[in-house]
Amino acid sequence: MTPMPRMKTERARKLAAPATPPPQKQKRLSPGERKRDFIQKAAELFAEEGFGGGTRELANKLGVTQPLLYRYFPSKEELIEEVYRSVFLDRWDPEWDALLADRAVPIRERLERFYCSYTDAIFTRQWLRIYLFAGLKGLDLNSRYIEFVQERILTRIIVEYRHEAGLPPQEKPAAAEMELAWFLQGGIFYYGVRKHLYGLEVLEDKDRVIANALDVFLEGISRLFATSVRMRSAYGRRSVVRDEGAA
Amino acid sequence: MTPMPRMKTERARKLAAPATPPPQKQKRLSPGERKRDFIQKAAELFAEEGFGGGTRELANKLGVTQPLLYRYFPSKEELIEEVYRSVFLDRWDPEWDALLADRAVPIRERLERFYCSYTDAIFTRQWLRIYLFAGLKGLDLNSRYIEFVQERILTRIIVEYRHEAGLPPQEKPAAAEMELAWFLQGGIFYYGVRKHLYGLEVLEDKDRVIANALDVFLEGISRLFATSVRMRSAYGRRSVVRDEGAA
DNA sequence: TGCCTTGATTATCAGTCGATAATTTAGCGT
DNA sequence: ACGCTAAATTATCGACTGATAATCAAGGCA
Known part of the structure; x- marks a missing residue:
């Protein structure tokens, strides 16, 4: 209800996703693509950090925000299982x-x-x-x-x-x-x-x-x-x- | 200032250290003994939970409080190294x-x-x-x-x-x-x-x-x-x- | 017996975690 | 061009993490 939340939003974006500086217009992928990207980057993250790797760090690797994960996976545990499946069974x-x-x-x-x-x-x-x-x-x-x-x-x-x-x-x-x-x-x-x-x-x-x-x-x-x-x-x-x- | 804080203290102790119920009078060990106990129980904990195992859970296994750890080890990382040493080099x-x-x-x-x-x-x-x-x-x-x-x-x-x-x-x-x-x-x-x-x-x-x-x-x-x-x-x-x- | 060293406790902080609700906005269909 | 669906965001919660400072009290020594 106050003026200029604009500037603050801009700064927050820069701080949230420093991993991918140039492509700032990345938005609106299809659910299938997004989900695959989550699984692939999660595999990279978990391989290095273990399954204790943070969901925020994962989101950063994708250039998105952390709560987005929960639109595609009901919990982190289920993400882990999908990662596991993609790495081993396929x-x-x-x-x-x-x-x-x-x-x-x-x-x-x-x-x-x-x-x-x-x-x-x-x-x-x-x-x-x-x-x-x-x-x-x-x-x-x-x-x-x-x-x-x-x-x-x-x-x-x-x-x-x-x-x-x-x-x-x-x-x-x-x-x-x-x-x-x-x-x-x-x-x-x-x-x-x-x-x-x-x-x-x-x-x-x-x-x-x-x-x-x-x-x-x-x-x-x-x-x-x-x-x-x-x-x-x-x-x-x-x-x-x-x-x-x-x- | 009120009657019976006794009961509450008693309950808190039981919740804090359910691992060792009988020996409630465990106090004042020598620095050497305490340190050895920390390392030994930490080895058990880290073996199961990984090095991400919590310092509070470790303290519970010993029947002591968590800050006590930091009288014997400057940081958790140093505790990990001592655990490692005791398990492998000896x-x-x-x-x-x-x-x-x-x-x-x-x-x-x-x-x-x-x-x-x-x-x-x-x-x-x-x-x-x-x-x-x-x-x-x-x-x-x-x-x-x-x-x-x-x-x-x-x-x-x-x-x-x-x-x-x-x-x-x-x-x-x-x-x-x-x-x-x-x-x-x-x-x-x-x-x-x-x-x-x-x-x-x-x-x-x-x-x-x-x-x-x-x-x-x-x-x-x-x-x-x-x-x-x-x-x-x-x-x-x-x-x-x-x-x-x-x- | 009483003091005094020091082992052990309580209280608390700042940061991070996974997860939820409300809000914003991109982009396709009409 | 507009509007609606849904992708993505902001804000926030409660639990838990490692760590610090202040306080309490056990037990050897006088």
Whole structure:
């Protein structure tokens, strides 16, 4: 009801959005675009700050004000879940399923092609950090992703390896076999963590590192599986493949 | 000035410190004890909530009031660093140095003993969570721990393996060799992450999982090192051990 | 027993957080 | 050109954060 609220409004705008100085006329995006922008910038923010990153800082990255977020997401928690979905569920290339199961190609080459391509997709600072933040937060979506990895990658590795090695098929891989597949997965994964999370000096040729890891893994399990089949726990020596059931 | 402020005080105390109901007379600890208690409970809190865990919640766990924290630590950040120190720097058993370097024992057995004992120390929910939180926060203390692992564990594994395999000694392990050692470390580490961070069903016999991983690793690298020595990059095939220098 | 050091408490501040209600205004359809 | 829908803003709330100053009181020492 008083004169000149004009000047004050102008100043408030400048202070509120210093991140994007030039494009001041950004207004009225379609709901779809706005929502996508929120999710994308939120992924960037949460990757750096964790899910505790502020909604105001997020709004600044978009050049809008903070309450606008709540026109598109009922709560911050729901934004987080959508970020999570966009980062994880949409990055699986269906091609990989076919690749891993293609018995016309030797298992060695299948695994090399898969892991080189798969790590191209997930070995980014953003993906790895959000993955770890989500794990620490205990989101159930994270557990579901792990189960996905277990079913779509690791179980297949065991099944396909056994097939190529001429070992008898099983209904389900033994727990000890799954642990060996996880050993491979974890060993490769940690390369990405060292490089992109810790920023350490690593051997830069990622595909060569993967190839070496696969050499070690496949040579290693071939000897292990061979002995376990040959002696069938005749010795008291560790027998790997025998199932003790999952806990 | 009125009767019964007694009741109100009583209620306030109960609301403020519900964590430790019976010992209400806890007062006047020596500075040393109090400080240790703060660090220990802070480790528990930060492991669950991350370093964003509140100072009031921490005080509640101790049954004291929040400002008391600032008699022992100038700021929360400094408390975090002391927590970090107590969790990481004090858990290395000097015995492990001798164990890894003891050439009277076969490398296979040295590694098994070491990793079984080492993982007994670090495979706890608290250690793993603080380790990952610290990594995401980018604390330089974390980088220093990684370098420690690299020097005290991984370099030694390569050196000792090469010695036992009769390979010529090097001034420094090749970058590709360090990557293989990291592959082992990461593969074992991920077992702890799956169990204690994600709470997944794993094969419960940790020492057997480690033994299997070592079988695979040692068998694998023995073949790899042998071929690389035999053919010296005669083929165009990948040669592992040749150094390309660290980035 | 009474004092005095110091551990511990109460009261409080300034800043930030997620979220809500009311208001403004951009831009399409007529 | 106007008007209406809805995108975006301003203003604000209550809860919670780390931190400070002033006050209280436990317990060793005389």
